[in-house]
Amino acid sequence: MARTLVIDAHPDATSLCAALVDRYAAGAREAGAEVEVIVLRDLAFDVHLRRGLRADQPLEPDLVRAQGALIAADHVVVVAPVWWGSVPALLKGFLDRTLERGWAYRYRSNGLPQGLLAGRSARVIVTTDSPGWWLRGLMGDSAVRQLTRSTLRFCGLKPVRATRIGVVHGSTPERRESWLRKVSDLGRSDARRTPDAGKAMPAPREIASDAAV
Structure with a gap:
């Protein structure tokens, strides 16, 4: 059985993103x-990478469990809004902290990166208040490119597909329901084409005690 990990990256439990997560997972x-x-x-974790990449920052238990879920997954889905051409601080902090160098990626001797999460596919679903011609034409699809190319593909996941939902602001209940149906269909179709990779499962990191966090 293929394993799918869905990440709800919206700070608000009543958001459209949260509803999309539920429908995708159900599909x-x-x-x-x-x-x-x-x-x-x-989750309980510090969203700040306090010293950049100059020093280790111990992972909180929730992030250790998240790494275990990423290792176990055959397909990873990230659902997030586009804010200021990027993603919410909550998601950025999660990625900064969880996708550690040496765990999610490393650099070869020639300086080129190597993704260490290969063998997994992914989908990015973003909601936006901007029309498509603005988001993709004038703004360069910055949030989607950040997630698909600079993060997930960088860490070895492929293929990485993208779905854009909008314009959300001022949308009708009927329009929102059509988006929910669309995402439910995507959940079904992605599951059918995601093979059970049968890959080796590296042991997740040991969860630190509260005193050590």
């Missing part, structure tokens, strides 16, 4: 996938 389960959902707003 994937209907198609036979084993689904785990990580809700970032419910």
Whole structure:
């Protein structure tokens, strides 16, 4: 059975993103996938990479568990809004802290990066208040490119597909329901084409005690 990890990256539990996560997960389960959902707003962790990459920063237990979920997944889905051409600080902090150098990626002797999470596919679903011609034409699709190319593909995941939902501001209940149906269909179709990789499962990091965090 293929394993799908869905990451809810919106700070608000009543958001459209949260509803999209629920519908995608339901669709994937209907198609036979084993689904785990990580809700970032419910995790306890420091969103700041306090010393950049100059020193280790021990992972909180929730981030250790998140790394374990990423290792176990065959397919990873990130659902987030586009804010100021980027993603919420909550998601950026999660990525900064969780996708550690030496764990999610490393640099070869020639200076080129090597993704260490290969063997997994991914999908990025973003909501936006901007029309498509503005988001993709004038703004360069910055948030989607950040997530697909600079993060997930960089760490070895491929293919990475993208779905854009909008314009959200001023949308009708009927329009929102059509987006929810669309994402449910995506969950089913992604689950059907995601093979159970049968890959080796590296042991997740040992969870630190509260005193050590």
